[in-house]
Amino acid sequence: MTASDDMSPMTAHAPNGATWHEPARAAANVNTRAALAEVAGGTAVLPGEALALLADGPPMYVASLDGKLTYANIAYQRLLEQRAQKAGVDVDWAGHFALDEIVCDVTVSGATIVREDVVETPAAVEFYSSQHFPIRDAAGKIVAVGGVYHNATREAQAWLETLAARERFQDISRLVSDWIWETDADFNFTYVSPRVMEVLQRHPRSFLGASFFDLGKTPEVFTRETRSPFRDVLHEILDGEGETRLFLVSGLPVFDDKTGVFKGYRGTARDVTEMKQREDALLRAKLMAEEANRFKGEFLANMSHELRTPLNAIIGFSEIMRNETFGKLGNDRYVEYSKDILDSSRHLLGIINDILDISKADAGKLQLYEEEVDLRQEVQDAARLFSEHAIEVGLKLKLDLPAETPPLWADRRKIKQILLNLLSNAIKFTPPGGEVRVASEIDGETGDLKIVVADSGIGIDQKDIDKVFSAFGQVESSLSRRYEGTGLGLPLSVALVELHGGKLELESAVGVGTKITVRLPARRLHHGETAAELPPSLPPDAA
Numbered sequence: 001m002t003a004s005d006d007m008s009p010m011t012a013h014a015p016n017g018a019t020w021h022e023p024a025r026a027a028a029n030v031n032t033r034a035a036l037a038e039v040a041g042g043t044a045v046l047p048g049e050a051l052a053l054l055a056d057g058p059p060m061y062v063a064s065l066d067g068k069l070t071y072a073n074i075a076y077q078r079l080l081e082q083r084a085q086k087a088g089v090d091v092d093w094a095g096h097f098a099l100d101e102i103v104c105d106v107t108v109s110g111a112t113i114v115r116e117d118v119v120e121t122p123a124a125v126e127f128y129s130s131q132h133f134p135i136r137d138a139a140g141k142i143v144a145v146g147g148v149y150h151n152a153t154r155e156a157q158a159w160l161e162t163l164a165a166r167e168r169f170q171d172i173s174r175l176v177s178d179w180i181w182e183t184d185a186d187f188n189f190t191y192v193s194p195r196v197m198e199v200l201q202r203h204p205r206s207f208l209g210a211s212f213f214d215l216g217k218t219p220e221v222f223t224r225e226t227r228s229p230f231r232d233v234l235h236e237i238l239d240g241e242g243e244t245r246l247f248l249v250s251g252l253p254v255f256d257d258k259t260g261v262f263k264g265y266r267g268t269a270r271d272v273t274e275m276k277q278r279e280d281a282l283l284r285a286k287l288m289a290e291e292a293n294r295f296k297g298e299f300l301a302n303m304s305h306e307l308r309t310p311l312n313a314i315i316g317f318s319e320i321m322r323n324e325t326f327g328k329l330g331n332d333r334y335v336e337y338s339k340d341i342l343d344s345s346r347h348l349l350g351i352i353n354d355i356l357d358i359s360k361a362d363a364g365k366l367q368l369y370e371e372e373v374d375l376r377q378e379v380q381d382a383a384r385l386f387s388e389h390a391i392e393v394g395l396k397l398k399l400d401l402p403a404e405t406p407p408l409w410a411d412r413r414k415i416k417q418i419l420l421n422l423l424s425n426a427i428k429f430t431p432p433g434g435e436v437r438v439a440s441e442i443d444g445e446t447g448d449l450k451i452v453v454a455d456s457g458i459g460i461d462q463k464d465i466d467k468v469f470s471a472f473g474q475v476e477s478s479l480s481r482r483y484e485g486t487g488l489g490l491p492l493s494v495a496l497v498e499l500h501g502g503k504l505e506l507e508s509a510v511g512v513g514t515k516i517t518v519r520l521p522a523r524r525l526h527h528g529e530t531a532a533e534l535p536p537s538l539p540p541d542a543a
Contacts, residue, residue, distance in 0.1 A: 059128075059149035062135065065107065067100035070144065079149070082121040097147075102132050106145045110134060117149070127156035178268035185264050187212040187224060199271045201240030212265075216244065227253050227262060235269065245273045296359065303352075311349050318342040354488040357417075358495065366499055372526070373408040373415055375449070376401050379438055382419040386427055394432030400439035406525040408449065414496045421489035422453040422516055429514070430457035447522030448502075454515040460508040469494060469506075493518075500524065 054060055059076035063069050072080070080097075097117065105113050112133040119126045129152040135144040179200075180193040188211055192204040212218070217236035235249040251267030321329065321338035329335055357366065383399055390397040408415070419438075426436045434456040441450050460468060468490055497504045501521045508514040 057148075058151070060147065062144050062146045063099050063103055064144055065103060065142070067103050069099065076149065079119065079121075082123075083119055086120045086122050097130075099145075102147065103145045106132050106134050107142055110142065116152075124153075126151060126153045128152060178270045180266075180268055181207070181212075182266040183212055183264045185262050187265070190264070191266075199239075200237065200245065219249070222249075222251070229253065234272075237269070245271060246276045248272050307352050308349065311345050311352070315342060315345045315349070318345060351488075354492055358488050358492050366495065368411040368414070368499060370409055370411055373410045373412050375405050375408045375415070375440060375451070378412070378416055379419060379440065379451075382416060382423055383438060385420070386423050390427055390436065393427070395427060395430055396435040397427075398435065398437045400437060402440065405440060405449075406442075408520070409524045409526060410500055410520070414499070418493045418496050418518065419451075419453075421493045422518075425489055426453055426455040426457065426514070426516075430455045434513075442525070443519075443522075447525070449520040449522070449525055451518040451520070452515065453518075454513065456513040459510040459512050459514055460506075461510050462508075465506060465508065 055073050057073060057075065059079045060071075060073045061069055061076050062071035102113070102115070112131055115130045115132065117128045117130060119128055128149045130147055130149045132145060132147040134142040135146050137143045179195040180191075181189060181196075182191040184190050188209055189207040192207040194204055196202060196204055196207070212222075213224070215235070215237045219230075219233040219235050221230055221233055222235075229250075229252045231250040232248040233250070235247045236244050237247055239245050247269040249267060249269045251265045253265055254263045255261065256263055318338045318341040320326065322335060322342055324335065329338075379399060379401060383397060387397055423436070423438070430436055436453070436455045439452045439454075441452075442448070443450055494504045497518050497520070501524070503519045505517045505519065506514065507517075
């Protein structure tokens with residue numbers, strides 16, 4: 001009989017080639033029982049109740065010893081029909097699941113055999129696990145072979161997913177910079193990823209069974225009693241050549257889901273030897289730079305002392321000579337020369353003081369000696385020092401100051417130094433016929449004090465602004481070289497403003513001019529307080 005004969009999903013197969021159909025399930029059970037009885041030599045193998053369960057159970061069959069199918073329940077018949085439908089052929093049932101081979105294996109072994117089958121149906125590909133067993137008569141002689149199929153598609157899919165996950169894990173473990181490890185409860189390695197061959201020149205198998213604590217110098221946070229996760233702990237491990245390498249090791253404890261018993265650790269180890277070497281090199285370089293900076297500070301301090309002593313003498317003697325304190329020099333040129341000596345000496349002393357101050361600022365050693373400062377008076381005093389020179393070079397020097405300004409709590413000498421530096425630059429880089437303006441006001445939104453020094457000079461290109469803020473930085477031009485300078489005025493002013501907790505802002509355009517705004521925080525202004533009520537000192541970052 002073939003699958004194309006009069007068969008429906010509810011048709012069972014009888015030994016003599018006949019077929020039967022529902023709805024008479026009871027009749028089917030009787031016929032099924034008769035079929036098995038005949039196969040077993042006239043004796044019923046199973047009671048009727050059991051046969052009824054087999055009819056509705058998982059796919060089952062009985063085959064004679066010549067490999068012919070003598071019984072098939074509804075599920076087995078449906079399975080065969082689906083296979084035939086997928087293949088598009090009419091095939092005798094006995095050939096669909098290699099019954100000849102199965103019967104031979106069972107009769108030869110005389111015992112149950114297990115097989116795995118892949119069944120392609122129109123709907124999907126299914127996996128079946130089957131058991132095939134001998135059927136014996138009362139004398140123990142094998143008279144037939146029976147089989148039961150279990151749909152293991154779900155288990156097979158889970159197994160395939162596990163294999164795919166394992167492949168993904170293996171691929172990732174090869175690609176990532178870390179190598180992956182796992183230990184048992186005794187901290188002996190049970191798994192090490194292949195990546196370890198690249199970083200330690202050791203085969204993963206060489207780790208298996210070895211103790212985690214035998215790798216090298218173990219971090220103190222990791223002991224045999226450790227049961228907590230840890231991350232990026234520095235660990236020294238010997239490579240295959242006996243050299244010490246540094247790793248950042250991370251690990252998680254693993255516990256049994258049901259019993260909570262500690263099972264071991266799994267984690268990663270990342271080689272940071274070259275990173276650590278670079279870090280050590282940077283640290284050494286930093287220490288060397290700090291040492292060099294300390295020597296530089298000491299050198300500048302010593303040099304400033306050595307230079308200041310003779311300069312003060314030169315300044316003093318040249319003043320005496322210029323004023324002709326002890327009598328006429330005898331020639332007017334000598335008086336003129338003494339004035340040049342005095343001016344040059346003062347200029348040189350100013351440069352030395354600036355160098356020393358900028359060195360202190362770099363070392364963070366500048367200090368404030370604070371007191372109540374009349375800003376209006378300080379601006380007027382600074383402008384007075386440049387007024388004669390401004391007239392000589394053909395510049396207009398204007399002051400735009402409010403009639404009254406609240407007292408400023410600051411270092412008087414450093415505020416004066418800021419004003420002198422900014423005015424000096426503005427006058428230096430403004431051509432004849434230009435204008436330099438100094439103004440002050442209170443910011444209406446923040447309450448900060450704003451001191452503005454603006455000029456109509458040569459201006460600064462945007463790409464050069466960073467350069468003028470750096471120590472000894474100068475922007476080259478024919479006009480900028482009209483007066484010699486060290487380029488320390490602006491960066492020193494920035495340091496002094498920031499020391500007061502303020503900020504210096506610069507706006508400039510080539511051929512238009514430059515505007516510098518000094519912002520001092522509102523907390524440094526005192527409205528109506530007396531000197532006795534003012535604090536003796538105010539750190540730059542005080543609120």
